[in-house]
Amino acid sequence: MAAPVSTCAVAVDVALLTVRERQLSILLVEPDTPDLDAGWALPGRRVRDDESLIDCARRAVRELAGLAIPNAWLEQLATYGEPQRDPHGRVVSVAYLALVPDPNDPAPGDGRAARFVALDEIASHRPLAYDHDRILPDAIERARSKLEYTALATQFVQEPFTLGELRRVYEAVWGEELDSANFRRKVVSTADFVLPVDGEFRTGPGGGRPAQLYRRGTAERLHPAMLRP
Amino acid sequence: MAAPVSTCAVAVDVALLTVRERQLSILLVEPDTPDLDAGWALPGRRVRDDESLIDCARRAVRELAGLAIPNAWLEQLATYGEPQRDPHGRVVSVAYLALVPDPNDPAPGDGRAARFVALDEIASHRPLAYDHDRILPDAIERARSKLEYTALATQFVQEPFTLGELRRVYEAVWGEELDSANFRRKVVSTADFVLPVDGEFRTGPGGGRPAQLYRRGTAERLHPAMLRP
DNA sequence: CACGGATAGGGTCACCTTGACCAGAACTCG
DNA sequence: CGAGTTCTGGTCAAGGTGACCCTATCCGTG
Secondary structure (H helix, E strand, O other): OOOOEOOEEEEEEEEEEEEEOOEEEEEEEOOOOOOOOOOOEOOEEEOEOOOOHHHHHHHHHHHHHOOOOOOOEEEEEEEEOOOOOOOOOOEEEEEEEEEOOOOOOOOOOOOOOEEEEEHHHHHHHOOOOOOHHHHHHHHHHHHHHHHHHEOHHHHHOOOOEEHHHHHHHHHHHHOOOOOHHHHHHHHHHOOOOEEEEEEEEEEEOOEEEEEEEEEEOOOOEOOOOOOOO | OOOOEOOEEEEEEEEEEEEEOOEEEEEEEOOOOOOOOOOOEOOEEEOEOOOOHHHHHHHHHHHHHOOOOOOOEEEEEEEEOOOOOOOOOOEEEEEEEEEOOOOOOOOOOOOOOEEEEEHHHHHHHOOOOOOHHHHHHHHHHHHHHHHHHEOHHHHHOOOOEEHHHHHHHHHHHHOOOOOHHHHHHHHHHOOOOEEEEEEEEEOOOOOOOOEEEEEEOOOOEOOOOOOOO
16 A cells, blocks of 8 residues: 555575584575675575465475475574665565484585585685574574473484483583483483383494483473573 | 565564553554454554564554554564465564553554453454464463563563562463562572662552562573473 | 493482462551 | 551472482493
């Protein structure tokens, strides 16, 4: 109706996090344009007319990284809509956060390269495209916070898993070493956080006593929370 | 480029919460259309071309409820973009959460009526317009959760305030009675949550011993959190 | 085979926070 | 004045946490 109101392009960008080699890592895709200055970007797609936002997020990951993530955790992070955030015109971007176990295939793209980058190596990829340097810290902080009061850490490991593997997820995401005995006490005492697989054990690559194997429990929230050191 | 991609209308809706008469209340506006079936709605506006999302949220509150909220807490809640959520065409709506002290002026509109509705009375206004019945519980849960681990409860009271007034904010938002002595111990022992105004006291409307007055402190987070009973 | 290194798993102890509860202080109202 | 209300300070037991210890059981190496 009023003059200054029109429509915007709406896009979805996905911050897909995983833990590989004890490091929190994020999926980045090569820039679309042949522009030399363009940085790597989060996988993102324009939303289709009849497509929900979360479906668009799954499609972005599938089309740009060749990853199907039907069972992965996927939640909305925030929406970024500054008028000048995209130089090609106004684009409102809804960011999603995805947590997946390490997919060992190195994420083939649709022609564009896609790869996981450890957080420590992000500096060499900066600046990222668009305002993705602003989305990234929000995604990391959300993941760190979610591990405190939800059972989502189990989304980062393949089942079955050991408590040592689960602890290394926390250590990678938080960037802090945890006391393994206290961690065990906390996890095991939280009802339905993890479920032991009776009689199943596994020895880690570095030796050591075989560890009990677990599966994800049904708990979604941790009461009380496991706070960062 | 591709055929099924176009642009969407982008709107901002605001869930503006306050505490009045010991009840958590939300600002609703009368339906715009003369449609008899239309329910009351959250104040919302289409985003202008050169306007940021949060500016649009402030404008929606100002234009639809006559309230200027320059210092109020305003944070993004979530984005609702189901293809069919608006019958007039696809509208992606970014919802914001606002927390304000009770504004005693009953919120004059721009011709449309606007009023605060206590949570208990919301049932008589249902169903709300569009998908606002889905936004509302998200806003309430966000507010309840924020009071646990942030100092935002002070946004609901006018300065200076007593600890009794602050406790009634928690009780209204959580819908639970709190032990006043334990509440006091927790609030006072949290560094920079509230600052006493030396020598200033106030007696409440029901009598009782005069209470020390406080102002908001600089703390943003509560360590450790004040968990719901 | 013996040993050290590494990881798992079980336990103790001091400290802190919390919830429940009690008691006194200081106001208003009848 | 007395009753009712609210504020404020205190105690106590229960539970969670961090720091630390010891033992169990694997791997690899000499």
